[in-house]
Amino acid sequence: MNIHADLIACHECDLLHQIVALDSGSQANCIRCGAKLYKEIRNSLDRTLSLTVTGLILFLLANFYPLLTFEMQGRSQQNNLISGVLEFFSSGFWGLGILVFLVSIIFPLIYLLGMAYVLVPLRMGHKPWKMISVFKVVDYLRPWAMIEVYMLGIIVAIVKLSDFATITPGIALFSFAGLFVVIAAANASLDPRIVWRSVDIDGEY
Amino acid sequence: MTTARENSLVGCHHCNLIVAVGPDDIGLAPKIMCPRCSSVLHQRKPNSIARSWALLIAAVILYIPANTIPIMTVTSFGEGSPDTIMSGVIHLLEADQIPIAALVFFASIVVPIFKIVMISMILISVQFKSGWRAKDRTLIYRLTEVVGRWSMIDIFMISILVGLVKLGNIATIEVGFGAVAFAAVVVLTMFSATYFDPRLIWDHAQSNELMED
Numbered sequence: 001m002n003i004h005a006d007l008i009a010c011h012e013c014d015l016l017h018q019i020v021a022l023d024s025g026s027q028a029n030c031i032r033c034g035a036k037l038y039k040e041i042r043n044s045l046d047r048t049l050s051l052t053v054t055g056l057i058l059f060l061l062a063n064f065y066p067l068l069t070f071e072m073q074g075r076s077q078q079n080n081l082i083s084g085v086l087e088f089f090s091s092g093f094w095g096l097g098i099l100v101f102l103v104s105i106i107f108p109l110i111y112l113l114g115m116a117y118v119l120v121p122l123r124m125g126h127k128p129w130k131m132i133s134v135f136k137v138v139d140y141l142r143p144w145a146m147i148e149v150y151m152l153g154i155i156v157a158i159v160k161l162s163d164f165a166t167i168t169p170g171i172a173l174f175s176f177a178g179l180f181v182v183i184a185a186a187n188a189s190l191d192p193r194i195v196w197r198s199v200d201i202d203g204e205y
Numbered sequence: 206m207t208t209a210r211e212n213s214l215v216g217c218h219h220c221n222l223i224v225a226v227g228p229d230d231i232g233l234a235p236k237i238m239c240p241r242c243s244s245v246l247h248q249r250k251p252n253s254i255a256r257s258w259a260l261l262i263a264a265v266i267l268y269i270p271a272n273t274i275p276i277m278t279v280t281s282f283g284e285g286s287p288d289t290i291m292s293g294v295i296h297l298l299e300a301d302q303i304p305i306a307a308l309v310f311f312a313s314i315v316v317p318i319f320k321i322v323m324i325s326m327i328l329i330s331v332q333f334k335s336g337w338r339a340k341d342r343t344l345i346y347r348l349t350e351v352v353g354r355w356s357m358i359d360i361f362m363i364s365i366l367v368g369l370v371k372l373g374n375i376a377t378i379e380v381g382f383g384a385v386a387f388a389a390v391v392v393l394t395m396f397s398a399t400y401f402d403p404r405l406i407w408d409h410a411q412s413n414e415l416m417e418d
Contacts, residue, residue: 002224003223003240003241009223012346012404014404014407015209016223032340034344084363085364085368088364091367093380093384095388096384104364132242139219143350143353146354153361153365156305156362199241
């Protein structure tokens with residue numbers, strides 16, 4: 001099979017472009033539809049890796065510490081990240097429970113673990129087993145790991161309750177806010193070409 | 206300017222590798238795999254128009270219960286007040302939480318309608334083989350892909366509320382079936398946008414129009 005390592009096709013309009021070297025920080029866009037083709041990111045591997053490890057630590061804190069405390073009429077109640085999911089399950093809303101569990105906990109976790117699984121060995125100069133399959137899963141899950149959206153959901157919930165109750169943020173809330181920033185930064189600093197370049201195609205590339 | 210397809214090339218969906226294929230290779234069994242990442246290669250995503258329509262129509266049907274059935278009910282001292290998507294926004298307005306009300310209005314009302322209308326428009330224009338304003342249609346497509354997930358804000362808000370407000374008689378919050386329908390609308394429209402292949406927009410664009418930019 002013939003491959004052309006010097007060409008790239010726009011994934012939105014299929015126009016062919018010659019791959020050119022870029023200065024770090026600059027981005028190549030499709031000349032016809034404007035879609036992003038690729039971006040040259042300085043120290044992409046190191047940056048993404050450190051953000052991923054930070055993300056994993058924050059993920060643990062966000063899941064094991066209390067998120068919010070709700071006080072009303074002298075009584076109080078605490079929740080964790082998983083409380084809503086468990087409440088959905090116990091009230092019979094299985095579909096919603098599974099959906100929220102997946103997009104707010106499982107997918108972000110797989111995303112972070114998958115990135116670490118691919119990037120740690122690459123950093124040390126070798127390729128992990130099944131690297132491509134893992135990286136494809138990570139890539140596919142990216143829009144479904146909805147940490148940033150969940151963060152806004154928490155803010156709206158706090159605003160809704162603050163009228164008639166006292167809400168105190170817990171450690172998990174701050175960790176979660178940090179996680180939101182770290183995941184966004186990891187997304188922005190990952191140049192997927194560092195993974196693809198490490199793959200030999202039967203000596204042709 | 207030529208496309209990959211015109212040169213009998215195909216770009217891998219996953220790793221962007223350009224692979225040369227015979228004009229008739231694509232779409233025939235056995236499937237051609239990317240030599241780098243082993244994804245199945247397609248010139249265009251298979252059956253994308255039919256898949257996008259199917260998911261979009263399902264979303265349109267569920268859009269009605271999503272907006273009419275309560276998404277949650279707040280019960281305080283025996284008095285229950287059900288909330289739909291829209292009444293939730295109105296309550297925020299009444300509480301003078303203007304920025305948050307605007308955010309929820311945008312994420313829960315504007316974004317789903319925008320997605321449904323825009324994906325339909327793009328699908329119809331592609332089916333009529335229109336070459337009209339291809340660049341703008343691509344831009345709109347890109348936008349629907351990016352904003353889609355933000356509609357989940359209301360679902361996550363409910364998830365926080367039901368897990369937190371469980372104070373027996375004083376206050377409890379329960380999920381309503383409208384939330385299920387609404388979550389389904391968001392997920393279905395996200396998949397509908399994903400299955401669509403924006404390269405179809407350009408397949409019918411006039412070559413002289415392309416040169417204008």
